[in-house]
Amino acid sequence: MKKTLFVLLVALFMCSGVSHAAKDRYILRFGTTLTPGNAIFDAVDYFTKAVNEKTQGRVTVQLFHSGQLGSDQILLEQVISGALDFACSSQVNLAAFTDAFMWTSFPCLFKSPESAQKVFQSPIGDEMWAKLESLGDLKVVHWLDYRNNRMVCTKKEVRVPDDMKGLKIRATSSPIDIALLEAYGAAPTPVTWGELYMALEQGVVNGMLGDWMYMESAKHYEVLNYCLESGVGVGGYVFQVMVTNKKKFESFPEDIQKAIMDAGAEAYEKLVKEAKMANDSYRDRYIREGVLKVTQSTPEEDALWLEKAQLVWKDNAQYLPDELLNNVLEMQEE
16 A cells, blocks of 8 residues: 555656646747748748757747748737747738838838848847837747848839829738839839739739748749839838737846847848848849849939829838938948
8 A cells, every 4th residue: 555655656756747848848840931941031040949959948939830820911920829939920011010110111211221221239229129019919029130121023114103093003911102103103003922923923913022031931923024123212122020919028037038139130140141141042043044024223313203102101101200211221221
């Protein structure tokens, strides 16, 4: 009897130990619409592995890519509810939840990726991240930069805004995206990212505001003919924001919180080093193989785009007040 009781007590102790160890381990899920084959996806993949390494295997982050768990908006809703642990969304798709990032996608606002990052890493950027977190549900882990302004990518050649008249161009949920396309004379047409390839192929839309990385991974070059690169960023700037559920994040031990934030910063640095090289490689290959006709706008053509863009600035001043606009422009001149 005593031997039996001893065995039961030992078994109970061992089970208790296993249970306690299980509580110290976390299996987390990361959802994204990103697809393998570009530097941004590689940065997200690096993040998941770095968290595991920095926590000595206590945290496993499972990556669900290519929209397996839904669109950007659905993923963000899941993170807010706590049903999903991490998500990565373009800042334009955050418009459904906050206007904190609205001004960042205004056309012709940033001269270059470098000038955009200068602004994002300033007190202006700090206020932007804090505004998102003030909603109480989301925590910004880091942002991931495409390293180029969006281009106008279409089935027929476009060089000036007048060439956009009558074209159905894919629009995101951002009112700025819609406003800039309307200012250019195009017909904004909402299409989710996962449906875009087929929409381009079937003529539901005639073009998109694109970038080289997504062009490559989503194979949109197969159903487009022309891309216009401009010196003023006619398509507006775009980047990804990596977020987690704020309450869940704060429930983790401090060392795990630090591991997550450090992994996010490292993923960003990895992307900065690799993105420009990747963009140049994709662009050069498309031109060399005759896949796309890539044109560069002239200063005179850029002036026409800028004129239309400034109308968008003026008509949407609630998102880009004069003080913010002046600060952003002046910072790029320093």
